Amino acid sequence: MKSLLRNCETRHRLSQSCEPFLQRIVLRTFCSDTITSACPHASSSSELASLSVRPYDEIPGPQPIPILGNAWRLLPLIGQYQISDVGKISQMFYEEYGKIVRLSGLIGRPDLLFVYDADEIEKVYRQEGPTPFRPSMPCLVYYKSVVRKDFFGELPGVVGVHGESWKEFRTRVQKPVLQPKAIRKYITPIEVVTEDFINRIEKIKGDDDELPGDFDNEIHKWALECIGRVALDVRLGCLGDALSSNSEPQKIIDAAKFALRNVASLELKAPYWRYIPTPLWSRYVRNMNYFIEICMKYIDAAIVRLKNKNTVDESDLSLVEQILAKETDPKIAYIFALDLILVGIDTAMCSILYQLATRPEEQEKIHQELLQILPDPSVSLTTSHLDQAIYMKAFIREVFRVYSTVIGNGRTLQNDTIICGYKIPKGIQVVFPTLVTGNMEEYVADAKTFKPSRWLKESDNENLHPFASLPYGYGARMCLGRRFADLEMQVLLAKLLRSYKLEYHHQPLKYKVTFMYAPDGELKFKFIKR
Numbered sequence: 001m002k003s004l005l006r007n008c009e010t011r012h013r014l015s016q017s018c019e020p021f022l023q024r025i026v027l028r029t030f031c032s033d034t035i036t037s038a039c040p041h042a043s044s045s046s047e048l049a050s051l052s053v054r055p056y057d058e059i060p061g062p063q064p065i066p067i068l069g070n071a072w073r074l075l076p077l078i079g080q081y082q083i084s085d086v087g088k089i090s091q092m093f094y095e096e097y098g099k100i101v102r103l104s105g106l107i108g109r110p111d112l113l114f115v116y117d118a119d120e121i122e123k124v125y126r127q128e129g130p131t132p133f134r135p136s137m138p139c140l141v142y143y144k145s146v147v148r149k150d151f152f153g154e155l156p157g158v159v160g161v162h163g164e165s166w167k168e169f170r171t172r173v174q175k176p177v178l179q180p181k182a183i184r185k186y187i188t189p190i191e192v193v194t195e196d197f198i199n200r201i202e203k204i205k206g207d208d209d210e211l212p213g214d215f216d217n218e219i220h221k222w223a224l225e226c227i228g229r230v231a232l233d234v235r236l237g238c239l240g241d242a243l244s245s246n247s248e249p250q251k252i253i254d255a256a257k258f259a260l261r262n263v264a265s266l267e268l269k270a271p272y273w274r275y276i277p278t279p280l281w282s283r284y285v286r287n288m289n290y291f292i293e294i295c296m297k298y299i300d301a302a303i304v305r306l307k308n309k310n311t312v313d314e315s316d317l318s319l320v321e322q323i324l325a326k327e328t329d330p331k332i333a334y335i336f337a338l339d340l341i342l343v344g345i346d347t348a349m350c351s352i353l354y355q356l357a358t359r360p361e362e363q364e365k366i367h368q369e370l371l372q373i374l375p376d377p378s379v380s381l382t383t384s385h386l387d388q389a390i391y392m393k394a395f396i397r398e399v400f401r402v403y404s405t406v407i408g409n410g411r412t413l414q415n416d417t418i419i420c421g422y423k424i425p426k427g428i429q430v431v432f433p434t435l436v437t438g439n440m441e442e443y444v445a446d447a448k449t450f451k452p453s454r455w456l457k458e459s460d461n462e463n464l465h466p467f468a469s470l471p472y473g474y475g476a477r478m479c480l481g482r483r484f485a486d487l488e489m490q491v492l493l494a495k496l497l498r499s500y501k502l503e504y505h506h507q508p509l510k511y512k513v514t515f516m517y518a519p520d521g522e523l524k525f526k527f528i529k530r
Ligand code: HEM
Pocket: 134, 158, 159, 160, 170, 227, 339, 340, 341, 343, 344, 345, 346, 347, 348, 405, 406, 409, 410, 470, 471, 472, 473, 474, 475, 476, 477, 478, 479, 480, 481, 482, 484, 485
């Protein structure tokens, strides 16, 4: 009965959201009491096909201009949009054109189809087969498959890889990154890195407790140090004082900064690098080569350490060692480490800290929770402590909903599919703009209010569409680092908020897209010792 109600609720929402002609189809198709399938959309495609489905060309969207198509809109000076405005553009498209928007005429890439209907998003995700195709990072794809094919070969990793080779690679590496038991081993190492970060905060803050304007750099160094500890089994040394410009940690920091700041430009502006090696592209290649060098250096050191270990009991092994113990070819470990670093260097922490600093009441609730869990702040963190920090986790989840760190996810359709009543050809890139859908009143009750309690188990069963806000994506391709990302955020917040009060006394910051979606401007927080 419950599932029938859920189906009817879904049907009702769909009927409200899509085009009127689709309402007719949907109501006829779904409002029959004979529905037995668990997925409300499962049996729909053949029926829909026989009804009047609109052609792809009729989907509304900005009109491309001759030669430059729609890519000109992202060109500096003449364009009306900035790369960093992608979040805003996505909202504007929805307001101007509705629940399905086609952005065509992009140079060197297929159309982008923005879908703002959570039921339709659910349908696309649920219909994807065993090898979902996420159209990500064209630069990385080109680097892996063309520029350094000699290195990457037939199993080039998970990021920017598709089909059977993606599946095989992911199957070989995913167990240790997703097993809660394996993740637990990292609480102490991440805590140690975080303590060093807090010591650094103490050193760099002024007499008025305020941090310098480039504090985001420090947060990125902490994230880099965490990911180095996880993916390479090493302390990279990025949190050291007065690093010389030639030192390895500084070079790694510079390489990471370059990756964070330029990838969006390389990928979203007209990708001329596909035809001629632009200076930005050449730097990108040098940067990537440097990351490979670093990964090989530290993974080789881990191989030597593993050989000298007396025990091969899996529970004693680090993530890197577990992979090395299973794989005969160390390349799997090099490439996996590289993938984890490339997507793990950015972090949601800038956004989360900004939200905490500007929401003192919420911050106080988390502090009170932590006082209960950690009466003695010097005690080492355990899984049990983090399990109890329920409100803190709900806060993080609500930041993800309202200020979605990844503004959207996407899939390249592998079959012709009907979305919102239009026939979408195979090969089109569908974008699910979580930043917009997570803030839509029809999918999230009282969406405009920042309310962490909506994520607590005991909260009233408010309307919360499960596909409106998916920070880590969905299904077989879901974020591989999500357990580490959660762990890093929870450890940092538990350590910081137990002992410090965060404040922010400057102009409110707007959000923009660099790599992730984050506040744009100087993060001059005050960290006041409690
Ligand atoms: C708050 C931080 C993070 C967010 C919001 C995030 C979000 C995402 C999303 C939305 C995807 C695409 C999932 C899909 O296609 O359904 C993804 C993929 C991925 N993420 Fe994360 N991520 C975060 C942190 C990390 C970290 C720290 C790591 C590494 C330790 C990581 C490793 C990966 C990898 C390897 C993939 C590709 C998986 C595949 O294609 O098979 N992520 N992430």
